[in-house]
Amino acid sequence: MKILPPLRSLCLSFAAFAVVFLSATAPFAQAGDESREKIVISGASGQLGGLVVRELLARGVPARNLILVSRTPDKLEEFRKLGASTRMGDFAKPESLPAAFAGGNKLLLISIGFGAGPRPEAHKHAVDAAVAAGIKHIAYTSYVAISQGDHTGLAGDHFQTEEIIKKSGVAWTMLRNSIYSNGLVQQGAKMLTEGKATVPATEARIGYVTREDCAAAAAAVLSGSGHENKAYDITGPELIGPREIAAAASAVAGKPIELVAADPNTPNAPNARRGFGVPSIAVVSDGVQKLTGRPATSLRALFEAHRGELLAGASGG
Numbered sequence: 001m002k003i004l005p006p007l008r009s010l011c012l013s014f015a016a017f018a019v020v021f022l023s024a025t026a027p028f029a030q031a032g033d034e035s036r037e038k039i040v041i042s043g044a045s046g047q048l049g050g051l052v053v054r055e056l057l058a059r060g061v062p063a064r065n066l067i068l069v070s071r072t073p074d075k076l077e078e079f080r081k082l083g084a085s086t087r088m089g090d091f092a093k094p095e096s097l098p099a100a101f102a103g104g105n106k107l108l109l110i111s112i113g114f115g116a117g118p119r120p121e122a123h124k125h126a127v128d129a130a131v132a133a134g135i136k137h138i139a140y141t142s143y144v145a146i147s148q149g150d151h152t153g154l155a156g157d158h159f160q161t162e163e164i165i166k167k168s169g170v171a172w173t174m175l176r177n178s179i180y181s182n183g184l185v186q187q188g189a190k191m192l193t194e195g196k197a198t199v200p201a202t203e204a205r206i207g208y209v210t211r212e213d214c215a216a217a218a219a220a221v222l223s224g225s226g227h228e229n230k231a232y233d234i235t236g237p238e239l240i241g242p243r244e245i246a247a248a249a250s251a252v253a254g255k256p257i258e259l260v261a262a263d264p265n266t267p268n269a270p271n272a273r274r275g276f277g278v279p280s281i282a283v284v285s286d287g288v289q290k291l292t293g294r295p296a297t298s299l300r301a302l303f304e305a306h307r308g309e310l311l312a313g314a315s316g317g
Helices: 004-035 047-058 073-082 094-101 119-133 144-148 153-166 184-194 211-223 242-253 270-274 287-292 299-305 307-314
Strands: 039-042 066-070 085-088 106-109 137-143 171-177 196-199 230-234 258-261
Touching: 039 047, 047 066, 047 211, 066 073, 066 094, 073 085, 085 094, 094 119, 106 119, 106 211, 119 137, 119 153, 137 144, 137 153, 137 211, 144 153, 144 171, 144 230, 153 171, 171 211, 184 196, 184 242, 184 299, 184 307, 196 242, 211 230, 211 287, 230 287, 242 258, 242 299, 242 307, 299 307
Parallel strands: 039 066, 039 106, 066 085, 106 137, 137 171, 171 230, 196 258
Antiparallel strands: none
16 A cells, blocks of 8 residues: 555656647647648649749648649659659649549649630639539639729639639638739840830839749748638739839849830830739739748849849840
8 A cells, every 4th residue: 555655646747748748749740730731733834833833842841742733744744753743634624623633632723824715614613623622722813903893804804713712612812913023024125125115104003023922922821821711912012114114124234224205195004905904903012921921022123133134135135
């Protein structure tokens, strides 16, 4: 009977140790669960899709947790060699999608481009297949104009897709991207070559964003938590028109650019003729900062990163 108190003490000590041990290992168990989460990227062989894959890998997401879907999966060989699953999936062939999405938990639905058929219809094929495959969360690359109440033209396609996703019953995140600023490098080079920039009487200034920032924002949503049923405006840090393009190109190349008033009969901007809804994309947000922890890329920084192209323009080469 004299050994019972020490035995009781030992049992209590062991119980206390067990509580501490289980508490300490709980985060590891949770991390293990997250490490098994499968992320599906549609359009993975495209420019944005490829950047998202690289961002996810840089964030420490194992390649084996990535399911990369494309009409041309052979273009994803470098990621397959790292351990990613590469599969053929075509929005125009709905029968190909359930198998392509199988085993995934999250889906990045990258919107199809111009000339690929009716977008909402094609996107619905993908959403229906995702639901059938057991996808629990869809992140969609939408359009910033929707946040301004624009449901026409290009914004109309994206608004219809957003509604399809919301009605599907899965969790969602809308990444409402602005127009990519990457194409402004060529515009800046052209201004440098000609030595002038044409400025409409009524300038259309847009919150352009780099494709890289859009990819980083998407990767943050896919690899993180707490983004369910939220919409983010993804824009650059400044409104940009011909004056800003000329100023940034001139500063980087060290060559003056003359500002010339446009013919009053000339459309305000090329984008206005393509259904982009220019007034509703004159928006600047902090979405990139919120999601990635760093500011969105400025036009000057973009031009510095592509200095060679601008200098070729400045030399006329």
